[in-house]
Amino acid sequence: MRIVAERAGVAVSSVSRVLSGHEDVSSVMRNRVLDAVAAIGYERDLLAQSLRTGATYSVGFVAIDVANPVIALNAAGAESLFRDAGYGLLISSSGGDPDLDLHYLRHFEQRRVDGMILSLAHENNPDTLALLRQLSTPLALIDRTLPREIPASAVLHDHATGIDAAVADLAGRGHTRFALVNGAPHVRPSKERARALRRAVRAAGGEPVTVKARAYSAEHGYTTTMSFLAARPRPTVLFVGGNQILAGALRALAEEGVRIPEDMEVVTFDKVALSDFLRPPLGFVTRDPRGAGRLAAELLLEQFDGAEPRTVTVPTAYEPAPR
């Protein structure tokens, strides 16, 4: 600031007032200082600034699996917005372990992050909820729900829009027996997908839907698909709760020689870069994970500016299997 002050020909205190956004500064003074700043490439020292303002210009992302393409796109979307706003994004990856949710919540709290984006491994874990009740850090959830007394913004996917369209298509082709290999049970996407699928199939006059929820893993995809294939009568439509599960489900279907779509239709959640080139042909219920990440960052930045937490619901869509 001394160097800027010398160059601008003003007092150090004036430089400080301009750079801290003080209102009581003339526009002449402001321009003079900012020109000097631009001229000599002065850059705020974020750590020193943290000490003055209490802000760390950092946000923590408590993510269920940062190597999952959907979560990676959430992170990329959030990061692109934070970049422009001058915030750094700290990542984490719980791998579905609620103890790691807790670990990262504590870690980010210790780091005094200005906010957190949460895609928790478990949204009903009592220890996590107890910790969140104590936190005063602004929160933005991505497709998670928390008890009302914990204030948090949220980006929620409306899973029913895509699922309703898928069931309408498949029931219209005469299918009545639907099954869902669902992901981890204690997170909103799994709960909502099971609820929406059951409701849509019932409305279409189908049989009660078989649902098995366990984990976002290929192993669960494999063993649960095998168990569905052993049922008599077999379901004729298999919904698959995500990419990791899909790898195991497709292996089971191939091993059992199930012909798709002749013997069974398969609909999976989320399309990734190379999904168009997967065989057998699959239907997709899609969402915009990069957009959801951006939106979560926006809701957090709003809170930093003093806004109340709010919830935004974004739609899903259905893309039928190529025929």
Place this chain on the structure above:
Amino acid sequence: MRIVAERAGVAVSSVSRVLSGHEDVSSVMRNRVLDAVAAIGYERDLLAQSLRTGATYSVGFVAIDVANPVIALNAAGAESLFRDAGYGLLISSSGGDPDLDLHYLRHFEQRRVDGMILSLAHENNPDTLALLRQLSTPLALIDRTLPREIPASAVLHDHATGIDAAVADLAGRGHTRFALVNGAPHVRPSKERARALRRAVRAAGGEPVTVKARAYSAEHGYTTTMSFLAARPRPTVLFVGGNQILAGALRALAEEGVRIPEDMEVVTFDKVALSDFLRPPLGFVTRDPRGAGRLAAELLLEQFDGAEPRTVTVPTAYEPAPR
């Protein structure tokens, strides 16, 4: 520290000495303080600690595209190691733009990160190199090379191991005309892949390899594959420089009705979760991106402990297309 001191019945200065790892502390005193810490759940305040030690317990990852599954796995691998060591990982995503390399290097420098992991968009950009020459921050590169005067640890992929095996297989099946849709030209993987492929095909007695490097994008994959398909005689083996490029290349091959493997063999770099279910059948040159990320984090932690930067080379492998 006052609360810990009261509970332990010792002076605040003694607590400080124990917690800062001072050597001149009796084991009785040490145990007394640590028991008190454990009893009351004292946790280091990282920001306050940063002020004392200069360390921020954070590492910045200058990543070319965090939504690319390979880079996401790098990040997940590094993050898992940093988690255990108490470091936070800040991510970024340049999207291949060298100006964003610079932006993030400056941003992380301002944040006083303890180290950086670099998968730069452009390893020869003069502005980036000028900035890196000034930095004293420990660096670990993932498959990038910098001029010798810039000290940096590096995890390098030996692209030749996988490419040699692929060319031996395909030349053994009578192929002589190879082409490569290469990624961004100014990064090590592209340079090494072109070099290794040219050398291997020459050694196998094949014709000079056609290489077009431009970007890690589906659009480049599409247009460049189209241009290769227009050549007479056509290449009979197409190497594809990564997942994003592959999406465009497969679209071009499908539109032109190229039969694989009858008309052309396709080998792509990197296998991701669902790669086994891609059609047409593809060969793969594979590496371990999660392991590379972990290794980069290890090399950085070594430097934090005072070790000199060092380079570790890790192999690639070949997995032929299913027949």
